[in-house]
Amino acid sequence: MRIAVLAAFAAAGLVQPWQARAAEPGPGLQFYGIVDAGLAVTKTSGQGSRSGLLDGGLTDSLWGLQGAEDLGSGWSARFQLESGFDPSSGNAADDASLFNYGAWVGLAHEHYGDLRLGRQTTVGQTYGSALEIASWKDMGMGATFKASDNYQFSNMVNWYSPQWRGFQAGVGYAFDADGQERFRTGQNTRAISVGLKYEDGPLLAVATWEQLRLANPPADAGGRPQAVQVGASYDFDVLKLSLAWSRQRNGYVGLDGGDPDGLGVGLGPAAFVQGGTVDAWLVGVSVPAGPGAVLVQWSLARPDWHWANGMTARKAQVATLGYTYDLSPRSTLYAFAGYASNYSLDDQFDPANAHTTRIGAGVTHRF
Numbered sequence: 001m002r003i004a005v006l007a008a009f010a011a012a013g014l015v016q017p018w019q020a021r022a023a024e025p026g027p028g029l030q031f032y033g034i035v036d037a038g039l040a041v042t043k044t045s046g047q048g049s050r051s052g053l054l055d056g057g058l059t060d061s062l063w064g065l066q067g068a069e070d071l072g073s074g075w076s077a078r079f080q081l082e083s084g085f086d087p088s089s090g091n092a093a094d095d096a097s098l099f100n101y102g103a104w105v106g107l108a109h110e111h112y113g114d115l116r117l118g119r120q121t122t123v124g125q126t127y128g129s130a131l132e133i134a135s136w137k138d139m140g141m142g143a144t145f146k147a148s149d150n151y152q153f154s155n156m157v158n159w160y161s162p163q164w165r166g167f168q169a170g171v172g173y174a175f176d177a178d179g180q181e182r183f184r185t186g187q188n189t190r191a192i193s194v195g196l197k198y199e200d201g202p203l204l205a206v207a208t209w210e211q212l213r214l215a216n217p218p219a220d221a222g223g224r225p226q227a228v229q230v231g232a233s234y235d236f237d238v239l240k241l242s243l244a245w246s247r248q249r250n251g252y253v254g255l256d257g258g259d260p261d262g263l264g265v266g267l268g269p270a271a272f273v274q275g276g277t278v279d280a281w282l283v284g285v286s287v288p289a290g291p292g293a294v295l296v297q298w299s300l301a302r303p304d305w306h307w308a309n310g311m312t313a314r315k316a317q318v319a320t321l322g323y324t325y326d327l328s329p330r331s332t333l334y335a336f337a338g339y340a341s342n343y344s345l346d347d348q349f350d351p352a353n354a355h356t357t358r359i360g361a362g363v364t365h366r367f
Contacts, residue, residue: 033063037087038334038362040137044344045354053088057137057362058324058334060150061087062101071107078114079105101152114160121152122193123160123170124208125254128229130197131206131242133284134297134320138345139338139358142256143318144280144301145246146268146348147210147227151254153177153191166200177212178255178265187215191253202235210253218263222275225251225267231282242284249277258347269305269349271313276305278349292325295336301343307351314353316343335361 038057043049055061064082071077082102084093094100097119104118128148132141142149153174161169170193177191195208211226231244251257251267261270272278284297297320303313322336338358344350 029065029067031063031065032367034059034061034364034366035087036061036362036364038360040358040360040362042345042356042358044356046352047354054137054360054362055086055088057336057360058332058364059135060084060093060101062093064099064102074110076108077105078108078116080120101150104156104158109162111162113162116158116160118156119152119154120156120158120172122156122174122191122210122254123158123172123195124193124210124227124229125149125151127170127195127197127206127208128231128244128246130204131231131233131244131282131284132297133233133240133242133286134295134322134336136320136322136336136338137358137360139318139320139336139340141244141282141284141297141299143340143343143345143348144278144299144316145229145244145282146248146252146254146257147208147229147246149254149256151256154179156191158193163199166198168197168199170195170197178215180215189213189215202237203232204234205232206230212251212253212255214265218265218267218270218273220274222250222273225249225253225273227253233284238287240286242282244282246280246282247277248280250275258344260344260347260351269313269347271305271307272303272349274305276303276313278303289323290325292323292332295320295322295324301349303349309351311351313349313351314342316349317341318343330366332364333361334364 036056036059038054040054041051062084066080068076068078080102081099083099084101102120104116104120106116108114124147155176156174158172172193174191176188178189190213193210198205208229211224213224227248229246233242251273255266257266257268267273278301280301282299287294299318301316305313318340320338325333341355342353345356
């Protein structure tokens, strides 16, 4: 989370750390971070219940370094290094990557935009996730809008245009999206992401498109995975309303889905990868209440495929109700309850039509 936006995060208690990565870094070197831990009880039909510490109930725990240098004539050099960790154990979120959430350097100009090279989020993920109201662990917007979930690509180039009358465009290209480093053979997975954002006071509107070209597509793949997202939010002061729609086809573009059929690539169920489509809708409302806010979010995902046993895949729903309470500009208490039907927190769409409930509470501290 950018230091420059921590005050806004604390005031609202609504924003995931990766949603602010297109923000402007400040001059010099800045050290920042978030520590989030809580307790939760999770019950899944047919699997029983489990309880214990919840890593990142509201937002991921992370630390990072960022900086900028004024080069003159409107130019600046910028960088960011960001690493996730699990406060319940002290372990890194990704043993294979120290700066798993971001490691990029770039140049920016007030008239020519912002160019970034390295590991980072896609344009579609950055713009789409800004519509999220309630970011509860495993039950936020990314549960059904996987193109807005928390994922990053290595070997990526992103460019964000300057803002013009509230509009900003972005385009990105990943040369090795799955991190397999097949450059010598040329058999690397590539990704493209484009987006358009309009922001004017209380109004935010976004539209994004992303596509993957897999180096080794699974057998009978229906085509290249792609995702479209469209949505808007408006802050009426007495409440903030967010609406979004997404269409995902041929698997998840972020390679961030479950792997129930052993495909081994995070594309989701085989029936989805083999030509399936998911239409998803989201409604979120935030209502200020005292020093905090009441957060309500509901999303529905409608698949169009049949499972291997011939059964029609059912619509999945994820609904949450929660409250954030700001103890200070940097510390927030939270509590939430969530329900997911025909949906698995691990593998998304569930042929057994299981349902999951979760109740949790915790604390977030930003530094």
